[in-house]
Amino acid sequence: xxxxxxxxxxxxIFGKNQLDRLPQLLSEVGVKNVLLVYGGGSxxxxxxxxxxxxxxxxxxxxxxxGVEANPEYATLIKAVEIARENNIxxxxxxxxxxxxxxxxxxxxxxNYQGDAWDVLERKEGCVFTSAIPFGTILTLxxxxxxxxxxxxxxxxxxxxxxxxxxxxxxxxxxxxxxTVVATLPKRQIANGMVDAFMHTLEQYLTxxxxxxxxxxxxxxxxxxxxxxxxxxxxxxxxKLASNLMHCATHALNGNLRCGVICDWTTHMxxxxxxxxxxxxxxxxxxxxxxxxxKRKFIEKQEKLAQYGRRVWxxxxxxxxxxxxxITKTEEFFQSLGVKTRLSDYTSDHQGCEKKxxxxxxxRGWTAMGERKSINLEDIEQIVLSSI
Amino acid sequence: xxxxxxxxxxxxIFGKNQLDRLPQLLSEVGVKNVLLVYGGGSxxxxxxxxxxxxxxxxxxxxxxxGVEANPEYATLIKAVEIARENNIxxxxxxxxxxxxxxxxxxxxxxNYQGDAWDVLERKEGCVFTSAIPFGTILTLxxxxxxxxxxxxxxxxxxxxxxxxxxxxxxxxxxxxxxTVVATLPKRQIANGMVDAFMHTLEQYLTxxxxxxxxxxxxxxxxxxxxxxxxxxxxxxxxKLASNLMHCATHALNGNLRCGVICDWTTHMxxxxxxxxxxxxxxxxxxxxxxxxxKRKFIEKQEKLAQYGRRVWxxxxxxxxxxxxxITKTEEFFQSLGVKTRLSDYTSDHQGCEKKxxxxxxxRGWTAMGERKSINLEDIEQIVLSSI
Numbered sequence: 001x002x003x004x005x006x007x008x009x010x011x012x013i014f015g016k017n018q019l020d021r022l023p024q025l026l027s028e029v030g031v032k033n034v035l036l037v038y039g040g041g042s043x044x045x046x047x048x049x050x051x052x053x054x055x056x057x058x059x060x061x062x063x064x065x066g067v068e069a070n071p072e073y074a075t076l077i078k079a080v081e082i083a084r085e086n087n088i089x090x091x092x093x094x095x096x097x098x099x100x101x102x103x104x105x106x107x108x109x110x111n112y113q114g115d116a117w118d119v120l121e122r123k124e125g126c127v128f129t130s131a132i133p134f135g136t137i138l139t140l141x142x143x144x145x146x147x148x149x150x151x152x153x154x155x156x157x158x159x160x161x162x163x164x165x166x167x168x169x170x171x172x173x174x175x176x177x178x179t180v181v182a183t184l185p186k187r188q189i190a191n192g193m194v195d196a197f198m199h200t201l202e203q204y205l206t207x208x209x210x211x212x213x214x215x216x217x218x219x220x221x222x223x224x225x226x227x228x229x230x231x232x233x234x235x236x237x238x239k240l241a242s243n244l245m246h247c248a249t250h251a252l253n254g255n256l257r258c259g260v261i262c263d264w265t266t267h268m269x270x271x272x273x274x275x276x277x278x279x280x281x282x283x284x285x286x287x288x289x290x291x292x293x294k295r296k297f298i299e300k301q302e303k304l305a306q307y308g309r310r311v312w313x314x315x316x317x318x319x320x321x322x323x324x325x326i327t328k329t330e331e332f333f334q335s336l337g338v339k340t341r342l343s344d345y346t347s348d349h350q351g352c353e354k355k356x357x358x359x360x361x362x363r364g365w366t367a368m369g370e371r372k373s374i375n376l377e378d379i380e381q382i383v384l385s386s387i
Numbered sequence: 388x389x390x391x392x393x394x395x396x397x398x399x400i401f402g403k404n405q406l407d408r409l410p411q412l413l414s415e416v417g418v419k420n421v422l423l424v425y426g427g428g429s430x431x432x433x434x435x436x437x438x439x440x441x442x443x444x445x446x447x448x449x450x451x452x453g454v455e456a457n458p459e460y461a462t463l464i465k466a467v468e469i470a471r472e473n474n475i476x477x478x479x480x481x482x483x484x485x486x487x488x489x490x491x492x493x494x495x496x497x498n499y500q501g502d503a504w505d506v507l508e509r510k511e512g513c514v515f516t517s518a519i520p521f522g523t524i525l526t527l528x529x530x531x532x533x534x535x536x537x538x539x540x541x542x543x544x545x546x547x548x549x550x551x552x553x554x555x556x557x558x559x560x561x562x563x564x565x566t567v568v569a570t571l572p573k574r575q576i577a578n579g580m581v582d583a584f585m586h587t588l589e590q591y592l593t594x595x596x597x598x599x600x601x602x603x604x605x606x607x608x609x610x611x612x613x614x615x616x617x618x619x620x621x622x623x624x625x626k627l628a629s630n631l632m633h634c635a636t637h638a639l640n641g642n643l644r645c646g647v648i649c650d651w652t653t654h655m656x657x658x659x660x661x662x663x664x665x666x667x668x669x670x671x672x673x674x675x676x677x678x679x680x681k682r683k684f685i686e687k688q689e690k691l692a693q694y695g696r697r698v699w700x701x702x703x704x705x706x707x708x709x710x711x712x713i714t715k716t717e718e719f720f721q722s723l724g725v726k727t728r729l730s731d732y733t734s735d736h737q738g739c740e741k742k743x744x745x746x747x748x749x750r751g752w753t754a755m756g757e758r759k760s761i762n763l764e765d766i767e768q769i770v771l772s773s774i
Contacts, residue, residue, distance in 0.1 A: 003402025
């Protein structure tokens, strides 16, 4: 097992009707001025917005709605200005991963002197050195952002998706109420399933490195997600919904990666498909992952076989089980209603493999994956074979 | 799934040669006067004590050695006095669960006005309201105390073992170096295995309550511990030792109990066996657990069967698999060298079942276990059948 250091100070408040805790959590750290950040109108439509506003009656609240799926830098910068004007001392994210990611950026940018985009571009000397504290009220189980310190921010006019994060960006608390699942469209639930599944596999489908417990924890999430897949059809079933939400949090709360060298190349390619074509994040992962595993089959064979045996209960030799595990996974995504071919989402894909490899080259991402063996030729072939 | 709230702010620093991080961790929170608490001479014998002292050269260090296995109130109160005299602003626990538990008590008692024993006895109005911050350097994987906020304190002249804990008592950091396992006697490693195994089972062997992921996480720990059982014979094997240490932490870091109603009756009875006869904590659990599961077989049958199927790979109907799972577990403890009968440890057991039920009655513990169905008659029969 590799050495590791892990900390996760986020308070998870999980279950039904827990929002009564909200005023107390804010009062005990002396909050006065809250920036309430949300996305589209769904939180108002389902009545959650008014419930939250009611709980915030003792605080000065400034609303900021309109954060997009794949939160946009230009939008978030407006929130930063509003936060500064209103002396905001706490930010509340009311939404899914995009709103929460956006709030992480806002919380760092508020006190940043200079252009915060430089931080995302990792320009030398450009880092967030403080962050306004924030909490979350999760409305969509998927990204795990409610329980980690990472974020992905988009700038669509440049067709860029950039990552950020660090110890400053853990939520103080996250309310995780599984009853929100029943308010979601099927597509979002299915995306959430794929997202949690792929977060787990990015940390798992590598090569054996003596992390026996971490592997079993990952297999536990994968097996549970398969067991509760019916949540897409029955989102009102609390057993299914609560396990989905718990799995999505655990898939990316920092636990699975303890002492583990991860892959994450599917995410890196997927981010570009989202930036280029506006494909949902989870859809982009479902398109790329099976192709990446086939391209790197020999290197990932042992873990693919372990995954096939333990999660899908397939028997046979490593090659047979490994290949069938890929097929099973792709069929699983399809069974959720998530299509797994780039051409299912766009016909405008000509030459995109070159665009993506050019972006990777510019960023110096020429040796990716757990073995640093995924090169630009691999990237192009993976994208091409995903069409 | 039941509602839950969970937080665990302890920084885990896992692996070899990580102690260089220690001075920085103390400096960044402005520590000046450190109380270094340890147990017997083993930390000196293995050279760890001098390594730690070297890292502490920039701080005022007051040593306090001699904390017992099952840390004694009388000993700890001496440490409290020394801490007060020396304006200690940080405590470093160098040891296993007993030293760490002791430090949790010391950290709360330092600023407590009055007799700190009253807090352990839960006298009305008697609570620790602040704690001196502390960190740990773990020398024995077993109790999980390095990653939780609970402690057990003994007062042998009264034959009492009392629990304490709460949000104030999370370590700031814990150094978990698996190479310490190679310095331990076989008995302590075997005890650690049983301890981690039983912590997991206390939170798992109850009844189905829709916690699908928590169950799989528990099964992952149990399966891993079985897989690495050879660590007792090969403690120098880093793969085995690191997985044991990771399992022991994860067995009691608050994760498995999320939304779960636990049992813990084996622990409560076991504590009394330790208090009465000085039996090692893990040994007391190995003695009681199989008897408790048999006594409450009908109530625990479904989970026992799931445990048997998923962890021990036994096939058959619930009753057959459940009963065989108990046998397998007892044999597993024995295979580690841990005996599973009270008479293996003492011949002085006459009437102890009455003593224990009398203590439970006095404390009002007359309806225990996950269903509150374990009564004083059950307690006596469980103890009697364990002889």
